[in-house]
Amino acid sequence: MPRTAGISREHRRVVLAAMVGTTIEWFDFFIYAICAGLVFATQYFAVLGKDALILSFATVGISFFFRPIGAVIAGHLGDRLGRRAMLILTLLLMGISTVLIGLVPNTASIGAWAPIILVLLRVVQGLSAGGEWGGAALLAVEHAPAERRGLYGAFPQIGVPIGLLLANGVLALVTAVTTPEQFLAWGWRIPFLLSVVLIVAGLMIRSRVAESPVFEEVREKKARSSMPLVQLFRHHWKLVVAGALLFAANNAVGYMTTGGYVQSYATKSLHLDRSTVLIAVMISAVAWLVSTLAGGWLADRVGRVRTYQIGFVLQLVWMFPFFALVNTGSVGMLVLALVLFSVGLGLTYGPQSALYAEMYPTTVRYSGAAISYAIGAVLGGAFAPTIAEALQTSTGTVYAVGGYLAVMTVIGLVTSFFVKDRKGASLSSALADAPAATVENV
Template identity: 50%
Template structure:
């Protein structure tokens, strides 16, 4: 990753005003749009499950567990994370051997299939214990897909970036997560408003899952029109692709995998209070707030998250990635106690302010992630490295965060008990951020 490397194709200077410049800029726009659309669809599928599971799956699939039904339903959201490292390994192998584009197509198709089948699944009242088993199996398929999706999209975007724009280019797949969340919330709110709460809890919950078919077709069409990463093309031309990328990664860069994973655990844990369904379930079931009123505030929070994601990415191009992480995680640590005090108030305004302000440090620590991860790994094992690091961070950060939050709330009879847990996670990532050198000015070259 030294400065003596040959600049990769994506960062090769082209004289201003030439046709090559126009073509390159047009291709970058297509890549930015394709990675944004694809990750939005992928995260819509992944996150609509988390929200609906928090609302209705306890009663529909785990009612036999009594008081543990809600906790179990939230736990199924986390089970999928166990399969994300496997998805990361598989997609890393494919992406480092055969290119980034193939990963995007395969992961999107697998996620769409699993999500659609959830919408068609009979409940426990119809087929008994087979229902929760099939539900968990489909959630694991979603985890397998999610483990591979992010790395492929993020590296395709970053490796197409122009000089000094890796953070901003990498922000597009990053914005897909809150956009997917926003889309999931809007669809749920519309369906809930049209059919009513009783019908939604009975059968209307299936509609957001079934709509995935249309979204996946759109995402696949957009992604099929983008070019392969110029960095991977350069590797192929030089016959320098890794034959066994996972072996090389573990042998030479496993410490880097753990370091990169450490930068995201704080973001994942706190972020899943919003996207994992905890805030929605807590405010509606504990305090009796209207579902659609809370969903409106969650849409506002995701809008703030999107804006701060791009701001964080843009800032990281100017100031370096580590400084943005340090500021973001310091903000998160300081703000968590007041945010959970607001959430505990049980008022709609307090709940809204809690989730909206939480979105600010989440965006700052999410925006630079694609570029930061790309800069941490050599090109020939880059997709394997970033995918596995993200998956490991997700397992230790976000996997069971809603379940842990639910357990802490029940055990201490107060949602305030969740804040110290998240503060510890934020401190972990803040500490790791001080160990990372800034490589934003170095080349992503394979040589």
């Protein structure tokens, strides 16, 4: 396990704020994704018959198209006003929309308005998620010592597996204490409503964190860009493309569990107990957390790009054995498959904050990191569960899903060879006008 000795009190406060905030954001985001497979198909889209599940998963993906919009807005304001203000705003947006989802009546009560309201609230979640990650990642990395940016940057990353762990844990608990009928009627709403408590806690922590010292330097020198988005795409568009493709390869694979596909496949096709499947995913979330921290730690030793490449190779090698073990219908094999699946996933996720932060100059860093992340999420995770469900349905085999994920992984692996590692490079505003230099010429 990576050691965190030597981290100052201020550093601990920063990484805690980044981690707790992303945990809450993704808890909110994931309970929707999981319920899309377990609940929403029957409660909100049943009128569509056999296509209800596919459309339910599609609503998970719809919000991804609004992530770039959230990234543009938060990126612009984050590069102009600071990282801290955006972290508070995005947390509020996610929390309010999540609580309201828990209050939306189903189709039987208000007809067509039910799925419409559900989708609109999911859009707000997408706007929030698009702006959240960039601020949390940059706050952690820009506060970090140069030699430990990978590890510090991994802390907002582990908010995702922790959020997945909490989302599956709360749903597993609710499932265990309710009958199937009660769960579908009202039990699934409890995790959404509990988000109120988490949001209050997150706001208290984030409000006490100091602004990024790198951004403060830019503000003091009055070096902020008036149009960071224009500057980003004029001078650094290759970086945006490379960052998006790297994340797309990780995100497509990750959304097999975070998007609810594995949970749905294991319960509906393999007829495994819902609570058991959720617990299996929780165990894999712990493995993902550990491998993500390990990815950040390793990135400080061998470099960000090399860590990505190791992770993508492991991801690719395990792709088809993963589905073979899942198909055995054994709970033990499901757990083993998911845990080993999480190793490559973590190694291609842990270094991301440091890599993105070192890619861009300070004046466009929030915009660049957030937009790369958001576009990668659209290309990779947006419709990964929907594509997986459609491939499985049309071909009759889950191995078609493995083929799709293998292709996405190869795209990420190939992209990594065109990305220059800038481990330990200065994050100072002195780089404000530096040309894009982290994508090698093809």
